[in-house]
Amino acid sequence: MGGVTAEEYGRQLALLLPPGQAWTNDPDSNLARLLCGLGASLARAHRRADDLFNETDGGQAFETLDRWEAQLGLPDNCSVQGSQTIQERVQAVLAKLLDAGGMSRADFLALAEVMGYPNATITEFGARRYGRARMGEAYGGEDWENAWQLNLPASLVIERRHGRSAMGEPYRVWGDSQFECVMHKRKPAGSILTFTYGDN
Numbered sequence: 001m002g003g004v005t006a007e008e009y010g011r012q013l014a015l016l017l018p019p020g021q022a023w024t025n026d027p028d029s030n031l032a033r034l035l036c037g038l039g040a041s042l043a044r045a046h047r048r049a050d051d052l053f054n055e056t057d058g059g060q061a062f063e064t065l066d067r068w069e070a071q072l073g074l075p076d077n078c079s080v081q082g083s084q085t086i087q088e089r090v091q092a093v094l095a096k097l098l099d100a101g102g103m104s105r106a107d108f109l110a111l112a113e114v115m116g117y118p119n120a121t122i123t124e125f126g127a128r129r130y131g132r133a134r135m136g137e138a139y140g141g142e143d144w145e146n147a148w149q150l151n152l153p154a155s156l157v158i159e160r161r162h163g164r165s166a167m168g169e170p171y172r173v174w175g176d177s178q179f180e181c182v183m184h185k186r187k188p189a190g191s192i193l194t195f196t197y198g199d200n
Contacts, residue, residue: 004046009039058093065089072096078181085169088178091115095182103188111186112150115179123149147192150183152176154198 013035017023024031054060058068065086069075074092075084084092091114098114100107105122112120125144180195187193 003050004043006036006040006043009042009046010036011039013038013042058097059090061090061093062086065093068093078178078185080178084178086165092178099186108150108183108186111182112152112179115182117152117179119153121151123151125149143192146190147194149194149196151196 010032014023014025014032026032051063055062055064058072061068069089069092072093074089074096079092080088095111095114099111108122109120112118125147127142127145176195176197183195184193
């Protein structure tokens with residue numbers, strides 16, 4: 001959505017004038033300045049309409065973020081109480097909106113991407129079986145049948161963005177406890193989920 005300028009609205013208003021010699025086409029005339037001044041109000045209303053349209057998308061919400069959170073039951077027990085930035089709150093809204101509830105690898109990787117980890121991978125483990133295992137493979141008991149690991153970059157760093165942050169928020173935030181909590185809530189019952197960060 002592009003913003004329409006006051007000058008563009010002024011020209012549109014000039015086209016609405018009735019034909020005749022009473023109206024001048026001179027762009028430096030008092031009439032042109034008046035129409036440009038009236039166009040400023042229309043341009044301001046246009047920008048606010050664009051802002052309102054953006055608020056209909058939870059991923060772009062700023063002014064209506066509280067309403068989005070209330071509708072989705074946020075903050076929940078995975079939310080970092082009292083210290084969430086606007087971006088973290090929007091990320092939580094997006095995670096709730098886009099979570100289809102699936103249990104496949106693709107579903108978990110899609111949720112990780114929504115929550116700020118586009119390059120996450122999953123490692124699945126298995127128990128070592130006699131006759132199927134090869135020398136040099138990792139040894140795992142029966143508990144490893146249900147173990148899986150999310151491999152993530154070194155650390156998620158959320159940087160403050162102009163127009164998307166509130167006064168008093170830190171310029172950078174490190175931490176992944178909210179992500180881990182969401183993933184633990186979503187993992188299949190009885191499975192063992194671990195996380196690795198960086199090249200570990």
